[in-house]
Amino acid sequence: MGLVKTIIIKLIFFLKIYNLFHFLARYQITILYLHGIQTDKPSTWQPLREQTTLTELSNTLTSLSSQYTFISLNKAIQILKKEIPPIKNALVITLDDGYLNNITLGAALFKKFTITPTIFVATEHTSCNKPFWFDRLDYALQQITQPEFTVKLQNKPFTFNCQNRALLKETYQQFRTKIKREFTNDEVMRSYLDKLCHKIETTTGKRLTDIISHEENACLASWQQLKEAQQNNNFEIGSHTVNHARLALSTKETIEFELVKAKDTIEKKLNIPCSNFCYPDNSYNNESLEQVKKYYSTALTTDVGLNKIGDNLLRLKRFNIPTAHISEKVLFKISALRQFISQ
Ligand SMILES: [Zn+2]
CATH class of the missing domain: 3.20.20.370 (Glycoside hydrolase/deacetylase)
Incomplete structure (x- = not known):
């Protein structure tokens, strides 16, 4: 083709x-x-x-x-x-x-x-x-070492597949489409994402915020x-x-x-x-x-x-x-x- x-x-x-x-x-x-x-x-x-x-x-x-x-x-x-x-x-x-x-x-x-x-x-x-949420979450997800990571989205579970880059990319895309559908207020969505990023960052101990000044894809x-x-x-x-x-x-x-x-x-x-x-x-x-x-x-x-x-x-x-x-x-x-x- x-x-x-x-x-x-x-x-x-x-x-x-x-x-x-x-x-x-x-x-x-x-x-x-x-x-x-x-x-x-x-x-x-x-x-x-x-x-x-x-x-x-x-x-x-x-x-x-x-x-x-x-x-x-x-x-x-x-x-x-x-x-x-x-x-x-x-x-x-x-x-x-x-x-x-x-x-x-x-x-x-x-x-x-x-x-x-x-x-x-x-x-x-x-x-x-300050990193944009889409960069911060992207970085946070890539630091996860477990094969899966489940979060709550409007009280329903959502699982990120962290087994490899292709699968993570796919589930991250699905997640982004889903949150844009689920939240009707932008501030509420950003606040949810802030908490979600914080949760993942606490688990992995790694934050984009700490390295952003020398991270050329996010700075x-x-x-x-x-x-x-x-x-x-x-x-x-x-x-x-x-x-x-x-x-x-x-x-x-x-x-x-x-x-x-x-x-x-x-x-x-x-x-x-x-x-x-x-x-x-x-x-x-x-x-x-x-x-x-x-x-x-x-x-x-x-x-x-x-x-x-x-x-x-x-x-x-x-x-x-x-x-x-x-x-x-x-x-x-x-x-x-x-x-x-x-x-
Ligand atoms: Zn923009």
Whole structure:
């Protein structure tokens, strides 16, 4: 199937069908997102969640540079607001969550391609180098030496299979899907996860918090490092709430706090205006969107698609960074042609 797919994609390019759709969509803006960047050599802790390696990122950016012009998010917004003329085949790179490796590993690569990325930070995590629950739990689970570990989830037992990495990865994924279904309030879920991580950490005696400052897959950029990235490498900084809160599952008061405090902290710590927002976990609804509108001029989702003038600036669409061994596959994954086919 892989070979057939490769031949079809190669044909699409050979027959210039890709080019036709790329041309027709030339004034639409593509926005990509990624999270952590990791080196190709094994780390002390290998997250269960898929990571983008530096080599993959480099290959992808090389492929993209043949078809796109990299622009900053702020420039893209000016285009979408019709404040400046459009740029053909414009593409924006965004980085979610504020990992330090975005700067230590990514900055040189972004500079090479004259990319001005936007990094979205959750301010409490940035301020305290506090691991996100998904990293903390991932690390904690990998320290378990027993074959199984059973926890209580809404009074029902849930068993993590710790026999090997593949099985743990599978049960961790099931657990994440389950908790997102079980909890209707984000704060209640985060409090539950905090207690759960604490329980596992007490059992194993190992905590990500203790090693985060030198754990390159989890360490978060400090305000000082963000300031330097902004001044020396043209990074733009946006808001990703205070606590990586899922807005659609938060109360009105919590949303207000998460939006205002994050904006205020970024503006004070970095001495820059902060008007771009990114929804953690792509969680938003009409009410939270109305609240976002009070403090930010734009907000980014992970809803898939291209962006054009006239689109709602509080629901900008993005693609996950495409990676593949073949350049045509990278380009096809985010292409206007693929969008057309999937509609
Ligand atoms: Zn996030």
